[in-house]
Amino acid sequence: MLKVDLGRLDRLRRLRLDDEVAPDDPIWAGSGLNLARPLDVRLEVQQVGHDVVVRGSVAGEVAMDCRRCLSPVRVPVGEEIAVLYQPGVTRTEAEESEVYPLPERGRELDLSEMVREQVMLAVPAYASCTETCRGLCPTCGKNLNEGACACEPAVGDDRWGALRKLKSE
Ligand SMILES: [Zn+2]
Ligand SMILES: [Zn+2]
Numbered sequence: 001m002l003k004v005d006l007g008r009l010d011r012l013r014r015l016r017l018d019d020e021v022a023p024d025d026p027i028w029a030g031s032g033l034n035l036a037r038p039l040d041v042r043l044e045v046q047q048v049g050h051d052v053v054v055r056g057s058v059a060g061e062v063a064m065d066c067r068r069c070l071s072p073v074r075v076p077v078g079e080e081i082a083v084l085y086q087p088g089v090t091r092t093e094a095e096e097s098e099v100y101p102l103p104e105r106g107r108e109l110d111l112s113e114m115v116r117e118q119v120m121l122a123v124p125a126y127a128s129c130t131e132t133c134r135g136l137c138p139t140c141g142k143n144l145n146e147g148a149c150a151c152e153p154a155v156g157d158d159r160w161g162a163l164r165k166l167k168s169e
Pocket of ligand 2: 137138
């Protein structure tokens, strides 16, 4: 799962890696991501000299809450991937240059950390159920998309302002 046999890649020079990562896969542990369906991973892995180039895309859906009314929303996420794995790169260097460290020959290359990072970059900070979501009443908590509540408009509300203006004229 998301692993490349580097010996095999050395012989073939190019491999396809098409996979699905389940929502409960351990690679999401601690990421705060809540996948609504398995992530589709379509990658081509290519040996270029001593480096390994990984290109392709990931696509899926994450479950989030609407920022206004807190109802569940499924947000599509998709990301084009083009990353480089280089031998002899330390983890710190890798973080600074966005190049990933390539393990020694004869070992496996695990792409799961990179895939997790790419998905996290693709997920928006906020989700909305609709563009016009009315959110929740700050007083009673009713979902205002389902209709108005019985609360009076808050002090300073424009509606009362207009009324006061009428009265004073
Ligand atoms: Zn909403
Ligand atoms: Zn209310």
